[in-house]
Amino acid sequence: MDTVAMHISNGIVDPATSAVFAAIALAGMIVCVLRGRRDLDDRLAPMAGLVAAFIFAVQMLNFPVLPGVSGHLLGGALAAMLVGPWVGALCVTIVLIVQALVFADGGVSAIGLNVTNMALIGTFLTYGVLALLLKVLPRTATGVAVTGFVAAVVSVVAGSLGFVLQYAIGGQVDGISLGGAAGAMVGVHALIGVGEGLITAATVLAVAKVRPDLVYALRGKRLLPSTPKSTVESAA
Template identity: 55%
Template sequence: MHVPDGFINAPVSVAAGVVAAGAVAVSLKGARRELDERTAPLAGLVAAFIFAVQMLNFPVAAGTSGHLLGGALAAILVGPFTGVLCISVVLLLQGVLFADGGLTALGVNITVMGVVTAVVAYALFRGLLTVLPKKRRSVTVASFVAALVSVPASAAAFVLVYAVGGTTDVPLGTVFTAMVGVHTLIGLGEAAITAATVGAVIAVRPDLVHGARGLATPLKLRVGGELVDAQPAVIEGPVRSPRKVWIGGLVASLILAGFVSFYASASPDGLEKVAADKGFDKGAEGKEHATADSPLADYGVKDVDNARLSGGLAGVIGVGATVLVGTGVFVVVRKRRTSSETAASADTRTPEAV
């Protein structure tokens, strides 16, 4: 269901709009890399396909029926960037033309239903494919799981947006349970249909399934009555440095921590609230949290009076600390692994040498 106007307050709608615009800009670039100058007609036709397939009704039982949402399907079939782009275009046109979903809620809709669904589904799909054996069945299984998880993930993202900028104080626990519960059921249907559709496409045109490009069997040439592997065409893609991804992630989390926490609700989070309601924080009152005296206690910087500014600063400092600790752990683990690997390879080499 599309989020209408007035459901999410104005600052959060603006923030979601910025996120959505960024995501669309990134996927425009990415789609051009996936499809080069064929982007306009192909992405347009895929968007039209998603629009049409949402009208295909799947009867469930006793007169009820559901339809495909298509986020996971698009990401698996045409790749994450084109997928996000197509879903965003469908949502944009539904908002402007059919008044389905509010104009000010467009950012929320694109972020929650387009970006989250496609990204979660594609990440899960690729992750599963690297683990599962390289067979056609694995693609179907992976798309089933990806679609199954993507729908509740999108519902959870909506609850998150709602928690920050909702206009009615419905208890968050209730919203979360209801949304994720209902959407897990919807996700089951979505998963079955997505898996069957991907299976149908892969049976006819396996080359069209973007997520399964590694599975194509190599071409064979018959040379003098014998089958010989053909030289695969070498496709040279630009080597992407991990540094760019790393810097992008850092900047995004800094912006989120510093800027968005500016708008975050000042009320305590769910757990703290439950604790206060049920009174089980009483015992803790006497002996405050061990770090309560630290300069970052309760997500605020000491000696900075403006609550929001100090929250934002604390967020930025927190991200910095997390990055430092994470990088440290990563470096240590990698060092250990490479050293053990060289040790192992040295071990295996010795019998040969002897």
């Protein structure tokens, strides 16, 4: 059985479609550079480097999903929570480019496709989801963990749907229907998303407990206790 992975190889999508999404990815990166410069400071700059290095390292470690199918951390949700959507998208893009050029993980002609799915869709959609959840859920350890988990699952599935759209426009693999590709991608990546959600939730929560100022999504606010102080005092 072939391994199903998010990284798109050369020849999966036709050159014209690849070129269109390369232009979309380039435009997105230009916007990220311009907006990300406003966020970068003495605190965020080294954190961005650590996030990129962490995502690169963890993406090299695959975990089994189904027989013959493995997944790995994509990093969009983690980057968005720790360094924000603009810088986060740049971190993921750098990782994808290095992997394609140095390790041949993802085709060179498909860099624009992969950047669109994992860096742009995966990061920006994630940030919208987590921003909403952080307003609804309490800013406790449980609330932050649930936020990271849900945002990661959404980012992975959304990224796989990005590939489905690209394949619908310019897919050129014989014997694979659009319905078959959609079912395989969404089904497998929903399971991969669970693994990514657990990793993202654990990582962000570990940082938030020690240095909440390093979690972009929390805006430097400390985690609230799970049990209100008044309840603890009355119980005592």
